[in-house]
Amino acid sequence: MGDEKIYMIPVNDAFSVDCECAFCYLENNFEKQCLEIVLGESVMEVDSRVETNKKGFCPRHFHMLLEQKNKLPYGLMLETHIYEIKTNFERILSSHFMSLNTQKREGFLSRFLNNKALRENLLNDLLAFFKTINSQCVICERINARMKNYFDVFFFMWKTKKDFQQKVLNSKGFCLYHFYDLLKISQNHLHSTDLDQFVEKICKIELDAISQIYKNICEFNKQFDYRNANNIPAHEVRNSLINATEKLGKYK
Ligand SMILES: [Zn+2]
Ligand SMILES: [Zn+2]
Numbered sequence: 001m002g003d004e005k006i007y008m009i010p011v012n013d014a015f016s017v018d019c020e021c022a023f024c025y026l027e028n029n030f031e032k033q034c035l036e037i038v039l040g041e042s043v044m045e046v047d048s049r050v051e052t053n054k055k056g057f058c059p060r061h062f063h064m065l066l067e068q069k070n071k072l073p074y075g076l077m078l079e080t081h082i083y084e085i086k087t088n089f090e091r092i093l094s095s096h097f098m099s100l101n102t103q104k105r106e107g108f109l110s111r112f113l114n115n116k117a118l119r120e121n122l123l124n125d126l127l128a129f130f131k132t133i134n135s136q137c138v139i140c141e142r143i144n145a146r147m148k149n150y151f152d153v154f155f156f157m158w159k160t161k162k163d164f165q166q167k168v169l170n171s172k173g174f175c176l177y178h179f180y181d182l183l184k185i186s187q188n189h190l191h192s193t194d195l196d197q198f199v200e201k202i203c204k205i206e207l208d209a210i211s212q213i214y215k216n217i218c219e220f221n222k223q224f225d226y227r228n229a230n231n232i233p234a235h236e237v238r239n240s241l242i243n244a245t246e247k248l249g250k251y252k
Helices: 004-014 022-042 046-055 059-066 071-098 108-113 116-135 138-160 162-169 176-189 192-222 240-249
Strands: none
Touching (some): 004 022, 046 071, 046 138, 059 071, 176 192
16 A cells, blocks of 8 residues: 555545535645644745745635734745735836836836837736736645545545445535535546446435435524424534535535
8 A cells, every 4th residue: 555555544534524525624624734834834944935935825825824823924924925026026017117228217107108018018917927926825736736635545445445435425425516526536537337336326425415404404494483493403403504504615
């Protein structure tokens, strides 16, 4: 089994957890680790955080970093990341200004922006720069790479370990996001009858899970009828809004 064994343990364990999606459980845990790692890196030397400085994060992960207890690592990270943005922003602007080949800086920008070709070049460079900045996230990249690993391990175990397969089939299925990923990736790992059987089995548990959630939600809503005022709803009915949200909306 070699190195794969290290990755098998979390995937195998995740399918023992009573949750709406084992991949959400894995992704959620890894995301928490990433937040800690990134903040740990931010107090190290500038050279070791070149990637973070350059790429930054998506809105979700900026806000999650903001919510972490220790504020100094985030402050240091922001200091270097914003410096990087400021420097590059200035570089784009100054490279265009210099192309005008004039010594005067007064009224420079307005004259510059009156030149259609120069304005379009500047705008294209600015759009490209901000599009790149806004689309990059160090944490999302790490999560995507790790999730790819987890899916590889999932299919390796599905093919080689009957007890793991049974564990999966006894689970509550997956959130709709990871169910989509699972179906999509299955084509890279399984072929012909193996793929057909996988899709059939996995769809059965997913549909059963969705049907059960639907039933629980209906029961939940019935509680608000005065005729049911004295009924004590079952645990899964009381939790049905949370469970349904997790099933439909990935982890928080
Ligand atoms: Zn999920
Ligand atoms: Zn992100």
